[in-house]
Amino acid sequence: MVGARLQTLERAGEASPAVARSPWRLVATLTALLPLSLALVQCGQAPNAGALAANSQAAIGDNFDDRFPRPQFRDRYPAPNETFGQLQPGDAPAKRTAQAQPAPYRVASLAPTLPYQRPPKEDLTTLVSLKSSAFPYLGNNPRTDQPFLNVSQDGRRGHRSYGGRVFWQDQTFNDSRTLMHIPENFDVRKPGVIVVFFHGNGATLERDVRDRQQVPQQISDSGVNAVLLAPQLAVDAADSSAGKFWQPGALKRFIDESAGHLAELYGDPNAAKAFANMPVILVGYSGGFEPTAWSLDVGGLGNRVRGVFLLDAVYGELDKFASWIENNRSGFFVSAYTRYTQRHDRELIAMLREKGIATSDELDGPLRPGSVVFVKSPDGVTHRSYVTRAWTENPVKEVLVRMAESPSLTRVAAGASSSSTR
Numbered sequence: 001m002v003g004a005r006l007q008t009l010e011r012a013g014e015a016s017p018a019v020a021r022s023p024w025r026l027v028a029t030l031t032a033l034l035p036l037s038l039a040l041v042q043c044g045q046a047p048n049a050g051a052l053a054a055n056s057q058a059a060i061g062d063n064f065d066d067r068f069p070r071p072q073f074r075d076r077y078p079a080p081n082e083t084f085g086q087l088q089p090g091d092a093p094a095k096r097t098a099q100a101q102p103a104p105y106r107v108a109s110l111a112p113t114l115p116y117q118r119p120p121k122e123d124l125t126t127l128v129s130l131k132s133s134a135f136p137y138l139g140n141n142p143r144t145d146q147p148f149l150n151v152s153q154d155g156r157r158g159h160r161s162y163g164g165r166v167f168w169q170d171q172t173f174n175d176s177r178t179l180m181h182i183p184e185n186f187d188v189r190k191p192g193v194i195v196v197f198f199h200g201n202g203a204t205l206e207r208d209v210r211d212r213q214q215v216p217q218q219i220s221d222s223g224v225n226a227v228l229l230a231p232q233l234a235v236d237a238a239d240s241s242a243g244k245f246w247q248p249g250a251l252k253r254f255i256d257e258s259a260g261h262l263a264e265l266y267g268d269p270n271a272a273k274a275f276a277n278m279p280v281i282l283v284g285y286s287g288g289f290e291p292t293a294w295s296l297d298v299g300g301l302g303n304r305v306r307g308v309f310l311l312d313a314v315y316g317e318l319d320k321f322a323s324w325i326e327n328n329r330s331g332f333f334v335s336a337y338t339r340y341t342q343r344h345d346r347e348l349i350a351m352l353r354e355k356g357i358a359t360s361d362e363l364d365g366p367l368r369p370g371s372v373v374f375v376k377s378p379d380g381v382t383h384r385s386y387v388t389r390a391w392t393e394n395p396v397k398e399v400l401v402r403m404a405e406s407p408s409l410t411r412v413a414a415g416a417s418s419s420s421t422r
Contacts, residue, residue, distance in 0.1 A: 124182040125216050127205060128261045132253040133231045134243030134291065135173040142246050142294075149173075161239050172237045178258065179205040180265055181216035181228035188271040192225040193306065194255065194278045195400070196295075200286025200313075201238045205230060213285075213387035215396060222400035227275070229258050233291065240287035240315075242294050251299025255280065279304050281403075283396060285311040285387055293317035296324040303328055307367070309399045310335040312377075312386045314344040322351045325372060332371040334363065334399055336390045340383055345374055363391070363398070366405035 141148045151158040158168040219228045244250050259276035284292030297320045325333050337345045359372045377391045
């Protein structure tokens, strides 16, 4: 039918010069007649019932994803909040980095609810600048009643020591920081104690007290419910000056000011009152004997000082130590010494025996109220390493453990380990 139609049009073109002269008109005419011819062809064919049934069954069996497949990951770019890269064909799926996820569904459960557990605690150590710390100090030297800063040169002020050497204020006597340490197991709700450590000559808080002498670690390892305060004295210098601790009431002011900072470090502002009222143990090493002795004499804490521990530190102020021992029979006194301080320790022993106070030369049991012990270290023990190795390893830890073993003193060290480091 279509062929006959085209032949008729061709003959019409031969007969009509206008059509022959315009081939585009012929194309337009064919375009208009083509849909009609296709419809006539379909009309001339009978529908296939089997094919229609098959197509209908296939349509029913198809699912939405087969007919409209989802875009693959590699077909898109990452969203702005995604950090992973786009996969290329053949790449293995990459793990996604942690992204914010929607809140999970809450599912009812018959399992018991576990109580809330605080995250693990850890030792807390910091350096805090205090107005009541030993330095800077602008007062007098109580021994001479002369200004402590007794040297001036080119606008600088300094102190001439007993040995004649000048130490300048801006280098040696200007550090007001105190090392504070709270062990991880410390509990302010239980009876506790504050250990005040006066370091020796040629020391700094970080390099020596914390790292080399390991005083904070010894406090923690003792298991005693104790915290540490260690004020900076003369910075890395051969000088034993006590600074503000020469002044009446200085130790009490130091404890009172430290209490708020300890509470802040502990994480409970309400603990400040507890810290401010805790008993105190004084530990003096080497040149730290001077602030220890003056704190006992004029520090203002009275019988709140429950113990004194001297580490090769009896270089002087024997009268102040003897007076405190005589008048505070509820506390303990321990002096461990080497050959460098042996003469002065024996002098102090003689002074105490004249007062009728018994002394012991061994520390092999609990430290009871009124205990007075002088322990000589074996040969070969050096003065420089004395804070970590005296008559025993880690002597600060040892004395605290001995204190905690005494039933009469455990009220200030509740929670302490009952094991000794023997």
